[in-house]
Amino acid sequence: MSSGRVVLVGAGPGDPGLITLKGLGWLRRADVVVYDQLVGPELLDEAPAAVLRIFAGKSAGRHCLEQTAINAILIHHAQAGRLVVRLKGGDPFVFGRGGDEILACVRAGVPVEVVPGVSSALAVPAAAGVPITHRGLASSFAVVTGHEDPAKPEQAVDWERLATAVDTLVILMGMGALARIAARLLAAGRAAGTPAAVIYRGTTEAQEVVVGTLGDIAARAARLRAPAVIVIGEVVAMRSLLSEPLLDAIDLGLR
Numbered sequence: 001m002s003s004g005r006v007v008l009v010g011a012g013p014g015d016p017g018l019i020t021l022k023g024l025g026w027l028r029r030a031d032v033v034v035y036d037q038l039v040g041p042e043l044l045d046e047a048p049a050a051v052l053r054i055f056a057g058k059s060a061g062r063h064c065l066e067q068t069a070i071n072a073i074l075i076h077h078a079q080a081g082r083l084v085v086r087l088k089g090g091d092p093f094v095f096g097r098g099g100d101e102i103l104a105c106v107r108a109g110v111p112v113e114v115v116p117g118v119s120s121a122l123a124v125p126a127a128a129g130v131p132i133t134h135r136g137l138a139s140s141f142a143v144v145t146g147h148e149d150p151a152k153p154e155q156a157v158d159w160e161r162l163a164t165a166v167d168t169l170v171i172l173m174g175m176g177a178l179a180r181i182a183a184r185l186l187a188a189g190r191a192a193g194t195p196a197a198v199i200y201r202g203t204t205e206a207q208e209v210v211v212g213t214l215g216d217i218a219a220r221a222a223r224l225r226a227p228a229v230i231v232i233g234e235v236v237a238m239r240s241l242l243s244e245p246l247l248d249a250i251d252l253g254l255r
Helices: 021-027 067-079 098-107 120-127 175-187 234-242
Strands: 005-010 032-035 052-055 083-088 112-115 141-145 168-172 195-200 208-213 228-232
Touching: 005 021, 005 067, 005 098, 021 083, 021 112, 032 067, 067 083, 067 098, 098 112, 120 168, 120 195, 120 228, 175 195, 175 228, 195 234, 208 234, 228 234
Parallel strands: 005 083, 005 112, 032 052, 032 083, 141 168
Antiparallel strands: 168 228, 195 208, 195 228
């Protein structure tokens, strides 16, 4: 019987140092690495020199490989007896199509394992000095996609209900729809003055943060492109406070 297998490894949000030790261990043993566009070359260098590298990057409107082709590649190499590491940005199960790939492997009888990764939904705001929860400001948050399949008959994200349902909204893959999303949230009752931020390439040396309000963030961040994480909520105001090291937390009035 073939000894091949597929391991889905979360590579983290961009900084190569944010991969888990377990994920790094699998990467260093891989025969084949199938990787996404957000996986940095520094991390790929951790794989064995003889590893077969296959780029399977995706971005809005541009797919190097369709999902069915990616599934077929994983299965083919595993059935040939190879250790296949599917290296995915962030966490495989947070809008990463990890579930699709696991199901394909299971149906083909290929052993498959998942190594969770640090999700950009949590790590990118943190790296930009924005805590998505904070006592007295936010006790709930939601992570949603801003880029749904246009072929779906109905949009799964109910922006009207979500607008005031949680304290902090974290939106992934939403730059192309930011103006539309903001308009829907405003129409549903979220205050125009709600602090908002767009964090471009968070956790990397190219990180850039644009801060504004729900009413003007689309205009302020218009020049930025993906990959970016959008954060909407009062916690965004913490960024300016946390950047002042001399401020005493007692003076913040947030206890």
